[in-house]
Ligand SMILES: Nc1ncnc2c1ncn2[C@@H]1O[C@H](COP(=O)(O)OP(=O)(O)OP(=O)(O)O)[C@@H](O)[C@H]1O
């Protein structure tokens with residue numbers, strides 16, 4: 414479980430995150446949704462410590478991450494896997510080396526164990542046989558999947574995915590959503606997914622946090638979201654005609 | 665715990681080898697080319713300037729002093745700032761804006777230690793070595809052109825190379841170069857590492873890396889020359 418308590422973050426005068434509190438539960442896929450520029454990525458980066466929040470605390474299973482020094486944080490970082498919005502694969506390494514990198518750095522596996530672990534991860538993301546390619550030789554969707562494979566290679570307790578399926582075709586997007594749900598359940602991970610793709614939200618979410626102008630404007634699950642009377646949330650969900658039609662039919 | 669140390673060291677060593685290839689090996693060509701031409705030109709220039717009462721051995725003497733005191737130790741790092749410095753800054757800048765550095769940090773890897781340190785060490789080792797090579801090639805090419813064009817006999821040139829030679833000059837040159845190498849790699853790494861934004865900012869960082877390196881090297885050269893030669 415990850416708990417955010419009163420997180421605030423500004424850049425200069427621009428107040429991006431304003432007093433956000435949230436709980437991301439273990440074994441569940443917790444979604445952060447909101448419009449582009451609403452502060453989802455900044456909130457995620459504050460949570461994992463890539464940005465320092467101006468105020469507030471982040472707790473990983475009760476451990477106050479914000480108060481820790483670099484060395485103490487390292488222990489928690491080993492338990493975190495993250496998929497970045499742009500993939501963030503090391504472009505000087507092959508796919509296999511990318512996935513192996515955290516293992517080499519932090520596990521005490523021997524070479525054979527590492528290789529079989531890499532093969533497992535590649536199979537999970539349906540990329541068997543692509544281990545020797547460089548990131549530059551992969552399509553955007555494949556890069557995302559390698560990003561996931563690298564994020565899960567250390568069997569993380571906490572998994573963060575920033576826009577796991579933006580820029581993917583609907584079919585691949587579903588494959589990725591399912592993959593995230595499966596591994597979350599299988600390993601009992603605390604998963605946080607940042608997204609503005611309503612399909613994923615409906616398909617894959619257990620809990621939903623809707624961010625609007627740096628504040629949490631709605632918390633709940635799928636069913637609650639659909640019937641919420643928050644205007645900003647409704648504008649967000651029912652932005653497309655199709656969604657509005659579906660809602661009217663449901664009513 | 666015991667098992668993973670060698671692996672980490674292996675990763676670091678691989679980085680170091682890669683950087684030494686980029687900074688050192690891949691610069692051999694340009695440094696050699698410049699030094700050969702500079703030695704030859706210095707020789708011809710001096711030959712052209714001296715007349716009558718100035719002894720011919722001045723040619724060898726001037727080539728030696730120019731190459732050892734300023735051209736090799738100062739101008740080679742300046743030229744490498746254009747080649748290596750921009751490479752360092754754009755590589756780190758790209759890794760920053762594509763979140764590769766964040767990805768390292770999130771894993772708990774000390775990104776500066778893994779990415780920046782090998783570059784600085786590689787520069788520290790390779791650039792002085794390149795400068796020594798440059799000195800040798802410059803003197804050899806000066807001698808070569810002197811013989812080829814007949815402006816000086818080998819004996820005069822050699823005498824010029826040796827007259828009033830103090831080995832401290834070479835030490836002085838290597839101290840300077842080492843300082844310049846550290847300036848160039850760390851200034852460039854700084855600008856690359858702290859890039860934010862996108863491709864445009866990477867280009868800007870790379871330009872800044874070169875300009876700042878060159879300016880700081882020149883200023884430091886002034887100070888060091890004053891300090892070390894008095
Ligand atoms: N390093 C930074 N310096 C200054 N401002 C920043 C920085 N990072 C983000 N911002 C600002 O914070 C706001 C929120 O950005 P953020 O990246 O969190 O949006 P987002 O919700 O993830 O959007 P998207 O869905 O497009 O990824 C934006 O207005 C952005 O300009």
Ligand SMILES: [Mg+2]
Pocket residue numbers: 453454455498575
């Ligand atoms: Mg974002």
